[in-house]
Amino acid sequence: MATVATTAPRxxxxxxxxxxxALGVVAWLAxxxxxxxxxxxxxxxxxxxxxxxxxxxxxxxxxxLDGYREFFGLTGGASPWPSLINSMTASLVSTxxxxxxxxxxxxxxxxxxxxxxxxxxxxxxxxxxxxxVAALLPIYLxxxxxxLLDNIWALVILYxxxxxxIAVWMxxxxxxxxxxAIIEAARIDGARLPTVLGRVVAPIALPGIAATALICFIFSxxxxxxxxxxxxxxxxxxxxxLTTFITSQGLFLAKVCAASLVISLPxxxxxxxxxxxxxxxxxxxxxx
Amino acid sequence: MTLTTPAxxxxxxxxxxxxxxxxxxxxxxxxxxxxxxxxxxxxxxxxFVATLVLSFLDWNALYPDDRRFAGFANYGEVLSSPDLRxxxxxxxxxxxxxxxVSLLLGLLLALLLDRRFRGRAAxxxxxxxxxxxxxxxxxxxxxxxxxxxxxxxxxxxxxxxxGDGAVQPDWISEMPLLAVEAAxxxxxxxxxxxxxxxxxxSRDPQLVEAARMDGASDWQVFAHITLPHLRRYLExxxxxxxxxxxxxxxxxxxxxxxxxxxxxxxxxxxxxFYQAHExxxxxxAGVIVVIGSIIxxxxxxxxxxxxFREEVSR
Numbered sequence: 001m002a003t004v005a006t007t008a009p010r011x012x013x014x015x016x017x018x019x020x021x022a023l024g025v026v027a028w029l030a031x032x033x034x035x036x037x038x039x040x041x042x043x044x045x046x047x048x049x050x051x052x053x054x055x056x057x058x059x060x061x062x063x064x065l066d067g068y069r070e071f072f073g074l075t076g077g078a079s080p081w082p083s084l085i086n087s088m089t090a091s092l093v094s095t096x097x098x099x100x101x102x103x104x105x106x107x108x109x110x111x112x113x114x115x116x117x118x119x120x121x122x123x124x125x126x127x128x129x130x131x132x133v134a135a136l137l138p139i140y141l142x143x144x145x146x147x148l149l150d151n152i153w154a155l156v157i158l159y160x161x162x163x164x165x166i167a168v169w170m171x172x173x174x175x176x177x178x179x180x181a182i183i184e185a186a187r188i189d190g191a192r193l194p195t196v197l198g199r200v201v202a203p204i205a206l207p208g209i210a211a212t213a214l215i216c217f218i219f220s221x222x223x224x225x226x227x228x229x230x231x232x233x234x235x236x237x238x239x240x241x242l243t244t245f246i247t248s249q250g251l252f253l254a255k256v257c258a259a260s261l262v263i264s265l266p267x268x269x270x271x272x273x274x275x276x277x278x279x280x281x282x283x284x285x286x287x288x
Numbered sequence: 289m290t291l292t293t294p295a296x297x298x299x300x301x302x303x304x305x306x307x308x309x310x311x312x313x314x315x316x317x318x319x320x321x322x323x324x325x326x327x328x329x330x331x332x333x334x335x336f337v338a339t340l341v342l343s344f345l346d347w348n349a350l351y352p353d354d355r356r357f358a359g360f361a362n363y364g365e366v367l368s369s370p371d372l373r374x375x376x377x378x379x380x381x382x383x384x385x386x387x388x389v390s391l392l393l394g395l396l397l398a399l400l401l402d403r404r405f406r407g408r409a410a411x412x413x414x415x416x417x418x419x420x421x422x423x424x425x426x427x428x429x430x431x432x433x434x435x436x437x438x439x440x441x442x443x444x445x446x447x448x449x450x451g452d453g454a455v456q457p458d459w460i461s462e463m464p465l466l467a468v469e470a471a472x473x474x475x476x477x478x479x480x481x482x483x484x485x486x487x488x489x490s491r492d493p494q495l496v497e498a499a500r501m502d503g504a505s506d507w508q509v510f511a512h513i514t515l516p517h518l519r520r521y522l523e524x525x526x527x528x529x530x531x532x533x534x535x536x537x538x539x540x541x542x543x544x545x546x547x548x549x550x551x552x553x554x555x556x557x558x559x560x561f562y563q564a565h566e567x568x569x570x571x572x573a574g575v576i577v578v579i580g581s582i583i584x585x586x587x588x589x590x591x592x593x594x595x596f597r598e599e600v601s602r
Contacts, residue, residue: 024405104320129585134574
């Protein structure tokens with residue numbers, strides 16, 4: 001047995017090592033091809049509008065911050081700040097509300113589970129599978145009749161509800177990683193519920209809760225359809241601000257690139273921070 | 289687990305499980321669940337019921353007084369109007385193409401990343417980046433930076449390679465649906481890759497080792513061990529991808545504004561009520577999307593639940 005184990009890999013090693021290295025190079029190339037458009041976007045955002053719109057492309061053109069100046073409205077034109085602040089408000093507040101509602105629910109589905117807790121969990125999941133576009137009209141009519149049109153709080157409420165199923169699922173899976181024995185032991189030692197939650201459960205579940213928050217933030221920040229229909233001048237969010245770039249406006253490539261990058265920056269940061277838990281969130285907890 | 293909780297509670301409190309305290313206890317365990325459940329049902333589920341009701345009304349928002357019961361007339365119109373029927377077909381075509389191509393690319397990338405090599409973590413990070421652009425920002429990038437016929441990168445590269453006589457296609461007008469699909473495939477491949485990579489890494493390494501000792505070739509290991517193990521992850525990728533891509537709005541809205549036969553159902557619904565103000569028609573189309581999604585979701589939930597039960601019993 002031992003001899004087989006040592007000789008078998010050795011036979012294939014020289015061949016295997018070469019192939020392994022070659023496949024590593026292929027993987028690197030694939031990664032670079034995928035990220036190339038983004039790198040090109042970064043480069044273009046630092047070019048002048050004239051250099052950005054040449055054919056063939058000017059790779060080595062002089063770098064400038066003009067695109068960013070244009071985007072931030074320093075040269076006249078609409079400032080993106082109100083929309084960025086609206087997006088921040090909608091994403092941060094809705095994420096906070098989602099956590100506040102999802103945490104107790106996840107607790108009741110994992111640490112002290114209700115009867116038929118899997119059914120409840122799957123009910124949450126099934127609601128996420130229905131296309132929200134089918135709810136667009138009633139929500140629009142409701143907002144219109146209650147004066148919530150062009151009001152950022154309408155989006156806060158909507159995004160909270162939109163992210164709740166994902167948050168409940170993720171949090172359930174993180175909380176169920178807390179060993180029941182530890183909780184029992186703390187209780188036997190006389191610890192009350194708040195102490196158990198704060199001292200025992202929180203430290204174990206905290207990384208998971210943070211990842212959940214980041215994913216909720218990403219989904220809220222990215223949302224376009226509801227924001228487009230429900231907001232106007234006042235409550236416009238950053239993705240809605242980007243819709244002004246849909247039709248070409250002469251030489252504006254550097255400005256579009258700068259705008260797209262600045263507005264994607266929070267998502268890129270949150271996504272890379274939550275990288276390891278990203279699959280779990282996107283697959284609604286099905287994959288760990 | 290559910291069965292032991294009341295028994296444990298009774299044992300701790302040290303008295304026989306009387307009926308009333310038991311029921312109160314049950315409600316005490318349920319209480320933390322209720323705010324989330326109620327909030328979500330009111331905000332996202334009741335509107336579906338409203339859509340169902342609206343779908344039976346003949347109601348154009350420009351003539352608010354002229355609103356009456358229409359029976360199934362809206363459904364008849366949705367299914368017979370070439371535009372709306374076309375958008376059903378577009379939705380199917382778009383979803384199937386994007387899901388299958390990104391699944392295949394995702395599988396290849398996941399297999400590459402499953403091996404050890406220098407800088408594996410860095411490559412994984414690079415590959416996730418497309419998924420982390422704001423969807424409309426990614427769509428704008430494809431539209432203006434890559435596809436633009438005059439100064440887009442694609443034609444720029446063609447020009448640089450082929451010289452002045454190089455073909456310079458107008459990508460979006462010549463192949464509109466393909467253009468939307470390309471942008472979506474680029475964004476969704478990382479998603480598939482992440483799911484399949486998680487699947488690959490949950491494979492039993494000893495099983496692979498044993499097969500190799502028995503002289504199995506790479507292909508045999510892939511076909512007889514890896515692929516069967518990945519089956520449910522592939523299913524999950526297909527189903528979740530479909531659920532998300534059926535609902536796609538941003539790419540169609542940005543790249544083509546629904547023109548040139550690229551309007552999918554979400555875009556058509558948006559347009560029917562937001563621009564044409566046909567509330568009844570839009571609702572009927574919405575109900576049709578919901579029915580399609582329920583069919584998809586039934587399969588998706590089955591896959592999720594089989595993975596979930598495996599996870600719980602582990």
